[in-house]
Amino acid sequence: MLDAVIVDARRTPIASAGHQLRDVTVEALAAAVLRPLAEHTLAWKLEIDDVILGVARDHGGNPARRAVLLAGLPPAVPGVTLDRQCGSGLDAIAFASAQVSTLGGCVIAGGAESASTGPPGRAAFAPAGWPDPDLGVAAEQLASTRNIGRDRQDAYARRSHDRALIAGQNGVFADEIVAVNDLSHDPRPRVLNAQRQARMPGAFVQGGSVTAGNSCGISDGAALVTITSTKTAAQLGLPGLAIRSIARTGIAPDQPTLGPVTAIRKALATANMSLVDVDRIEITEAFASQMCAVAQDLGLDDDDPRVCADGGAIALGHPWGASGAILITRLYSSLVRQRYGHFGMAACAVAGGQGIAMIVERINP
Numbered sequence: 001m002l003d004a005v006i007v008d009a010r011r012t013p014i015a016s017a018g019h020q021l022r023d024v025t026v027e028a029l030a031a032a033v034l035r036p037l038a039e040h041t042l043a044w045k046l047e048i049d050d051v052i053l054g055v056a057r058d059h060g061g062n063p064a065r066r067a068v069l070l071a072g073l074p075p076a077v078p079g080v081t082l083d084r085q086c087g088s089g090l091d092a093i094a095f096a097s098a099q100v101s102t103l104g105g106c107v108i109a110g111g112a113e114s115a116s117t118g119p120p121g122r123a124a125f126a127p128a129g130w131p132d133p134d135l136g137v138a139a140e141q142l143a144s145t146r147n148i149g150r151d152r153q154d155a156y157a158r159r160s161h162d163r164a165l166i167a168g169q170n171g172v173f174a175d176e177i178v179a180v181n182d183l184s185h186d187p188r189p190r191v192l193n194a195q196r197q198a199r200m201p202g203a204f205v206q207g208g209s210v211t212a213g214n215s216c217g218i219s220d221g222a223a224l225v226t227i228t229s230t231k232t233a234a235q236l237g238l239p240g241l242a243i244r245s246i247a248r249t250g251i252a253p254d255q256p257t258l259g260p261v262t263a264i265r266k267a268l269a270t271a272n273m274s275l276v277d278v279d280r281i282e283i284t285e286a287f288a289s290q291m292c293a294v295a296q297d298l299g300l301d302d303d304d305p306r307v308c309a310d311g312g313a314i315a316l317g318h319p320w321g322a323s324g325a326i327l328i329t330r331l332y333s334s335l336v337r338q339r340y341g342h343f344g345m346a347a348c349a350v351a352g353g354q355g356i357a358m359i360v361e362r363i364n365p
Helices: 027-043 063-070 085-103 133-147 150-167 196-200 228-236 256-269 290-296 321-335
Strands: 007-010 050-054 079-082 106-114 218-227 239-250 279-281 344-352 355-362
Touching: 007 027, 007 079, 007 228, 007 321, 027 063, 027 106, 027 218, 050 063, 050 085, 050 321, 063 079, 079 085, 085 106, 085 133, 085 239, 085 344, 085 355, 106 321, 133 256, 133 290, 150 196, 150 290, 218 321, 239 256, 239 321, 256 290, 256 344, 256 355, 279 321, 321 344, 321 355
Parallel strands: 050 079, 050 106, 279 344
Antiparallel strands: 007 218, 007 239, 106 218, 239 355, 344 355
């Protein structure tokens, strides 16, 4: 267990690439969230010792430092950018937690992604001689080898959208979202028509079952959290999420979508817990086939009410470098703001064959 507590968490709306946030750079997205978090640290008289930002696209020039300056923070506040692809935002929080646990102080961490303004093309996730499938192709292969049919995938996607729509209508996201360019809600979730969904062609393989209707959207967005020590959180009377365990794992690079399975198992073992102990589970929904396979391997039902209870990336969108931090922001809202239980878990699949998971616990209720 680390001596680190998440005491604040915010995010931008998540918009499909090329739409509402198409002109907002990665550092501007991060700065939009950094400002209100910094205002809170100022009110609490906490000095920000570092800003750690995860990204997946190579935007160059250390976007974390640019975000610090763009947000109006003092030049004395440093910033560093890291890349673990779709796990970047969650890993930034993990690194920040380790820093606070070791050195104390206060660190703001998370992720940001602007698919709209980032460089075009796809980077290599594995070196020559190793399998390096596109994640969509890997999701299609997974659906085939696991016999996860089109109907099952489409049904999972509809549940994700339905849950997100209900959450949005009930104001569940209101306290976590920071408006950007007058956009203050997530525009992607919608009612999916089963018949229309069934007519969608394979998105990655001709005749395939993985379609635009049961996959995440390429998106723009950012999410950041504030982390301090257990003692400081208690002195300030701040409720929060204590970091109970962190796990990073590697798997075969031709099966990147299964990374959450090994990472979740390792995180649970480290915390001496089982899945029955966890009240809320957030996993980046890259593809419905992936989520069905992960659930199957972990002994969960596709429609387990604890998993992405308010919808996931299939409905909301997947801004790669930010998505892991979005999961933690969702857990902060569920466990701290809305008090739905005590333990939460976040997990991501990582391109190139990796997984990352984190277990948190609500404290100072």
